[in-house]
Amino acid sequence: MTQPKIKTLDIETSPLESYTWGLWNVNVGVPQIKTEWSILSFAAKDLGRKRVRYMDAGGRGTSKVRDDYHLLEALWQELHEADIVVAQNGKRFDVRKINARLIQHGFTPYSPIKVVDTKVEAQKVAMFTSNRLEWLSKHLTKTEKSKHGKFPGFELWVQCLADNPAAWAEMKRYNIPDVVSTEELYLRLRPWIVGHPNLAVYNAAGEVTQCPKCGSSDIHREGEWHTQVNTYPRFLCGGCGGWSRGRYTTTSTERRKLLLVN
16 A cells, blocks of 8 residues: 655754844844854654664864755755655744755755644644643653753754764754654644645555545544535544545535525
């Protein structure tokens, strides 16, 4: 049974270097920017596989830490091979940040992808105490978001920019678990997601009914799904527990003519 290529992705970026006259409530204008941001590292994982691919900009000296071209080549390939990309805050941050750097470096577009943003989906379906990965992974997944103890807070980024090997090692330990916890969060949320990319569509030769959320063929008819003017067969997935409905209405044309809407 053909399944789409689903990847979980997470990037870490360097900060801007800017000139300012103060520490609080500061607005930085474009002429005040000394050094642009760049991508420092990324981690990527294929859904259901154990191996996590990781790459960073370290080990080449401080003058090349912000040279992210080799990372972008690998990121372009990761995205080009994917059908669906899962990322925490991926729609607002990761994918757009990657796109910005790709465009700046003259890359052509990778093949079209669909993005499932676990932060956005968590916000849509529930009112958690926090939608940050730190909280969501602590309460909803087995793998908690990693913390960096040797170089706490911003110090990790400072030391990576100084090309400190120990800092890069900690960045790797920080980046990789985030991808694992994001994948686990995605699987926990997936049955609840409304409008999830239809995985069954990718199985062109499919001859069985599949769950649009997870692709399982363990589908059971469970009652009816009602809209304002139509009734559809309703289905429950035995694989992920998600609900879906058939595409064809069971409401006759004659019955629809009698129905009013408000």
